Amino acid sequence: MRLTVHLPEDLARLLREAAAHEGKSLSALTAEALAFHLRERRRAALGRKVLERAGKVPLGEEAFLLLEEGRRDRP
16 A cells, blocks of 8 residues: 655654664555554553453553553663
8 A cells, every 4th residue: 555644854864764774665664663553552452451341440541651661661
C-alpha cells in the first residue's frame, strides 16, 4: 500500500539518519516503527483490561502509569 505522510523536518531528518545508520530504506524503517507503535498500544490496552478484570474494579490512571513505568527498559 502506498501512503503519503507529512513529517516535521526534524523528525524527517532523524528518520533519514536512522535509516542510513541501519542500512534500511525510509519505507522499511517507517513500517517497522509503525508496527512497533501499534503493537505497544495494543499491549498497553490489553494490560489495562487484565488489571481491571483482576481487580474487578476500574483502576485509576496512577495505576496504569506505575505499570508503564515498570515496563520500561532500564539501563
